[in-house]
Amino acid sequence: MTAQPPPPAPDQAAARARETQIMQAILVNCDAMGIAPEEAKRMAIRSIVNLRRAQNEV
Numbered sequence: 001m002t003a004q005p006p007p008p009a010p011d012q013a014a015a016r017a018r019e020t021q022i023m024q025a026i027l028v029n030c031d032a033m034g035i036a037p038e039e040a041k042r043m044a045i046r047s048i049v050n051l052r053r054a055q056n057e058v
Contacts, residue, residue, distance in 0.1 A: 022047065023045075023048060026043060
């Protein structure tokens with residue numbers, strides 16, 4: 001039997017779901033603008049990191 005991490009708190013699960021939606025939207029928009037996939041991934045990750053940083057400062 002493998003160890004399972006505890007399920008995330010409801011607030012945390014909702015935050016992660018929202019982050020996933022944001023990342024997907026960025027990737028779709030970058031694709032529509034013809035931005036290279038690697039650059040789009042980098043932009044999406046950077047955006048989420050900045051979002052988390054801003055939320056932690058509040």
